[in-house]
Amino acid sequence: MKDLSIDFCGVKFMNPFMLSSSPVSNCAEMIARAFDAGWGGVAYKTLATQVTKIIHPSPRLNKYNNQACRMIGLQNVEQVSDRPLEHNLKDIKWLKKHYPKHIVVASIMGFSNKEWEILGKAAEDAGADMLELNFSCPHMAIEGSGSKVGQAFDLLEMFTETVKKAVTIPVMAKMTPNITDMNEPAMYAKKGGADAISAINTISAITEIGLDDLVPKPNVFGKGAASGYSGPCVKPVALRFMADMAQNPDLGLPISGIGGIETWVDVLEFLLLGASTIQVTTGIIHYGYRIVEDMMEGLSDYMEEKGFNSVSEIVGKALPNVHHTDEFDLSRQGVVEYDLDRCIGCGQCYIICQDGGGQALSWDAENRRPVMDEDRCLSCMACSFICPVEDMIHYKEMPKGWVRHDPEPMED
Amino acid sequence: MEQLAERAPLFSDEMEKGLTLTLAMEEAARCLLCFDAPCSQACPAGTDPGRFIRKLRFRNVTGAIRTIKENNPFGWTCGAVCPTAKLCELACSRTAIDKPIQIGKVQRFIVEHGWLMGFSPIKKPDKTGKGKVAVIGSGPAGLTCARELTLQGYEVTVFEKKGQAGGNLRYGIPPFRLSEEGLSREIDEIVSLGVTIKTNTPIEGKEGLKKLKDEGYQAVFVSTGLWDPIRLGIDGSDLTGVMSATEFLGSMRSGKASEMESLIQNKVVAVIGGGSVAMDAAQWAKKIGAKDVYVLYRRSYTEMPAEEKEKIQALNDGIHFLILTQPVKYVGNGALQGIVCRRTRLGDPDDSGRRRPEEIPDSDFELPFDVAIEALATRPEPALKEMAELSWDKNTISASDTSLQTSTPWVFAGGDIVRGPALVVEAVADGKKAAQAIVEHLEGKGE
Numbered sequence A: 001m002k003d004l005s006i007d008f009c010g011v012k013f014m015n016p017f018m019l020s021s022s023p024v025s026n027c028a029e030m031i032a033r034a035f036d037a038g039w040g041g042v043a044y045k046t047l048a049t050q051v052t053k054i055i056h057p058s059p060r061l062n063k064y065n066n067q068a069c070r071m072i073g074l075q076n077v078e079q080v081s082d083r084p085l086e087h088n089l090k091d092i093k094w095l096k097k098h099y100p101k102h103i104v105v106a107s108i109m110g111f112s113n114k115e116w117e118i119l120g121k122a123a124e125d126a127g128a129d130m131l132e133l134n135f136s137c138p139h140m141a142i143e144g145s146g147s148k149v150g151q152a153f154d155l156l157e158m159f160t161e162t163v164k165k166a167v168t169i170p171v172m173a174k175m176t177p178n179i180t181d182m183n184e185p186a187m188y189a190k191k192g193g194a195d196a197i198s199a200i201n202t203i204s205a206i207t208e209i210g211l212d213d214l215v216p217k218p219n220v221f222g223k224g225a226a227s228g229y230s231g232p233c234v235k236p237v238a239l240r241f242m243a244d245m246a247q248n249p250d251l252g253l254p255i256s257g258i259g260g261i262e263t264w265v266d267v268l269e270f271l272l273l274g275a276s277t278i279q280v281t282t283g284i285i286h287y288g289y290r291i292v293e294d295m296m297e298g299l300s301d302y303m304e305e306k307g308f309n310s311v312s313e314i315v316g317k318a319l320p321n322v323h324h325t326d327e328f329d330l331s332r333q334g335v336v337e338y339d340l341d342r343c344i345g346c347g348q349c350y351i352i353c354q355d356g357g358g359q360a361l362s363w364d365a366e367n368r369r370p371v372m373d374e375d376r377c378l379s380c381m382a383c384s385f386i387c388p389v390e391d392m393i394h395y396k397e398m399p400k401g402w403v404r405h406d407p408e409p410m411e412d
Numbered sequence B: 001m002e003q004l005a006e007r008a009p010l011f012s013d014e015m016e017k018g019l020t021l022t023l024a025m026e027e028a029a030r031c032l033l034c035f036d037a038p039c040s041q042a043c044p045a046g047t048d049p050g051r052f053i054r055k056l057r058f059r060n061v062t063g064a065i066r067t068i069k070e071n072n073p074f075g076w077t078c079g080a081v082c083p084t085a086k087l088c089e090l091a092c093s094r095t096a097i098d099k100p101i102q103i104g105k106v107q108r109f110i111v112e113h114g115w116l117m118g119f120s121p122i123k124k125p126d127k128t129g130k131g132k133v134a135v136i137g138s139g140p141a142g143l144t145c146a147r148e149l150t151l152q153g154y155e156v157t158v159f160e161k162k163g164q165a166g167g168n169l170r171y172g173i174p175p176f177r178l179s180e181e182g183l184s185r186e187i188d189e190i191v192s193l194g195v196t197i198k199t200n201t202p203i204e205g206k207e208g209l210k211k212l213k214d215e216g217y218q219a220v221f222v223s224t225g226l227w228d229p230i231r232l233g234i235d236g237s238d239l240t241g242v243m244s245a246t247e248f249l250g251s252m253r254s255g256k257a258s259e260m261e262s263l264i265q266n267k268v269v270a271v272i273g274g275g276s277v278a279m280d281a282a283q284w285a286k287k288i289g290a291k292d293v294y295v296l297y298r299r300s301y302t303e304m305p306a307e308e309k310e311k312i313q314a315l316n317d318g319i320h321f322l323i324l325t326q327p328v329k330y331v332g333n334g335a336l337q338g339i340v341c342r343r344t345r346l347g348d349p350d351d352s353g354r355r356r357p358e359e360i361p362d363s364d365f366e367l368p369f370d371v372a373i374e375a376l377a378t379r380p381e382p383a384l385k386e387m388a389e390l391s392w393d394k395n396t397i398s399a400s401d402t403s404l405q406t407s408t409p410w411v412f413a414g415g416d417i418v419r420g421p422a423l424v425v426e427a428v429a430d431g432k433k434a435a436q437a438i439v440e441h442l443e444g445k446g447e
């Protein structure tokens, strides 16, 4: 196994894998089991003062299935920690005592300047290695909290500054994706003194509506709501925010990547786009802490194969290849090429090329094979995505000067 | 190397093609990723399917290969020949929903995918020279034990009586079920870690073990399997065309293959027995051009010990089953011309729980045959039974269940020679167990 350790804000992580703040990091007993399984750190379930009593709605979660694929997304209406603050602090202390080499990041959320300060100090006193400021829960039932703060940039800057003044440990600000440009709040966090950014928290969404009672799920006694959505389906959105922030020269802060991570390949993609630690919730809610085993082994084998000696060498490696679409070379064009020897004659390519592509295919009914008119192919690649025969349809660049034939207008 | 890229199949010989990446991923997607996976508990060799399937599911392909190869040096072979319906797949939780995960096939796929990627998870040991151990017999039990000890730093020599390594994997199971190329690859992996195999070197007779001791071997693992075929012993057994399955299958893998082929082509063949070996012999005879192949079995279809799958396969290949049929005499003039058989019926169950065949008086009938292959049980060769250091339970060596140690403390034994006719995966399990016990014996508590 390769050395997977990485420095993040001056804190040494034994590996970049963290539990994100959520039910998977709710108490020390759970986190200890996660550490034993291989996780290098935790963002502890968000702490709040007990000025306002936290009660979670019931039921708390709903799944998003797509055909036979289960739980490609998860919607939750969970609030910040409902455990007494002293219990959580005691647990953090216990963890640092029994797992001194593992990193405990205390996630906190205040509802006033004073609360942010109290929580930050209390967490530092309990032994937390870092803080994560939760500016990003999209469904907190308390006014002036969660992503509302994340969207009110001056508040975000002020609270960050308050906490920074109160503590000596590094502070990371957790961003909501429910905005257009994450660089804006991230820059405010930086101005407030944040040492790092974590992203993304959940996306505000509605996953499903009961077809008989017409109530969105989770159905909390007759009421539904838009609330936090997470899991594999949000990963592409999260990756885009990674690249946006990592490519912003003014920001220049380390990033903890979150959103839909399940496998070492997901981890690698976050690292390549600039994250230097990663965090997971939904993957664990789906499969358990054990998924870290494959993250460690898969990443280590990849590093071995590619000759990387440390995780930090991977961080941001794909960023030079991420451009704006207006930088593309449009003079180069291509089509798809079929290796019809292996075609099984299902005809799906024909259907989708007719109805969603360039009508480049016609159908040889006798032989049950698609027939390609290259000049009409859009190189959309859609047929290659649905063809059941793996790797049968390939991209082929056409010579310079080749022009695609557009459809002719209809004549009476 | 793109780990998850589809690759062309590996083997050019006649073994049935394995799963493709897409199909293996689909099987992995069907897996329930069970807690305390029942499939893993059911694998005698601890190959841990629950874990390698999960690794595949989470795109950790190299890890999946590593899990199989660390746990089972014959992971590919087992994937191809294990009777999974009685082992891991019998235990699979998914069965309660529809049908089990095709664990054997996924296992075979993962190992082949590793070969195609050029990924070898098992590395040579850092430290060597811990001591000398001898292994007698290069079947799955012996080679597994040899690899495990080599990885622990021992210098291991495997002595093999036959011309090539592999035991029943080479000279028993036909290549249409287990590709020669694949088998050689799996054995080469073991050799490349530093195991020495000396072929054409039997260790037998009274002095056999003592000589090894004198040559400085500190411990010995006896894994010779059972190579003396038990014969019917009926009249006419010396006619040309009458042979044992051991002889038939062995000849097909040696210089005598073409001789065997011309003996069988366009001829009518009887295979006597109802086990897996009988099915293999019958199918191979059919494949090399026998006109008709009959399986003669003295009980009924359900008592035949062969796997359901094998029996169906044989029937579909056009092999005729003559059940409730007991051969009583070979007839011919120098060469076999026919077999006199007697009708049987089923009586009360015997020790094996299967109903006993009872011969029906005055029911003899004669059928014309050119070749008869007796596929009954096998037992240890006489030269092995002479070994002074071993004690025997009838046809098997007695050894401790937990350590496979024999009555002579520096001699251990496993595989078919201890279990009686058993399975490849059980031989692998024994090889692992014996290696562990030998290490404990040699390094252990100042014994």
Ligand SMILES: Cc1cc2nc3c(=O)[nH]c(=O)nc-3n(C[C@H](O)[C@H](O)[C@H](O)COP(=O)(O)OP(=O)(O)OC[C@H]3O[C@@H](n4cnc5c(N)ncnc54)[C@H](O)[C@@H]3O)c2cc1C
Binding pocket: B081, B082, B083, B136, B137, B138, B139, B140, B141, B142, B159, B160, B161, B162, B165, B166, B167, B168, B169, B172, B173, B174, B201, B202, B203, B204, B223, B224, B225, B226, B227, B249, B276, B277, B280, B381, B384, B414, B415, B416, B417, B421, B422, B423, B424, B425, B427
């Ligand atoms: C035709 C056939 C089909 C089978 N099909 C299957 C199947 O589909 N699935 C399955 O799980 N199992 C199957 N089996 C059973 C399986 O092959 C055996 O259980 C397994 O090979 C036993 O392994 P082993 O290492 O104990 O012995 P073997 O494989 O028998 O190997 C023993 C080796 O020791 C050598 N040897 C013997 N005496 C000496 C000596 N004195 N000195 C040196 N070397 C010696 C032999 O030449 C041989 O190479 C089949 C067996 C046969 C015969």
Ligand SMILES: Cc1cc2nc3c(=O)[nH]c(=O)nc-3n(C[C@H](O)[C@H](O)[C@H](O)COP(=O)(O)O)c2cc1C
Binding pocket: A020, A021, A022, A023, A045, A046, A074, A076, A078, A079, A080, A081, A107, A134, A137, A174, A200, A201, A202, A228, A229, A230, A231, A232, A234, A258, A259, A260, A261, A279, A280, A281, A282, A283
């Ligand atoms: C049930 C649930 C509760 C969560 N609670 C918190 C929380 O208390 N604090 C927080 O910062 N994020 C919380 N999150 C968001 C996660 O930490 C994470 O940012 C998000 O789920 C995206 O990652 P994932 O796709 O790996 O789940 C919660 C998520 C879920 C599913």
Ligand code: SF4
Binding pocket: none
């Ligand atoms: S997973 Fe556990 S806590 Fe959640 S609903 Fe089921 S039984 Fe209750």
Ligand code: SF4
Binding pocket: A338, A342, A343, A344, A345, A346, A347, A348, A349, A350, A369, A370, A386, A387, A388, A389, A392
């Ligand atoms: S989708 Fe693929 S397999 Fe189906 S007809 Fe088209 S090319 Fe052939």
Ligand code: SF4
Binding pocket: B030, B031, B032, B033, B034, B037, B038, B039, B040, B049, B050, B053, B091, B092, B093, B094, B101, B103
């Ligand atoms: S028992 Fe079956 S479903 Fe469960 S882990 Fe094993 S293969 Fe998967």
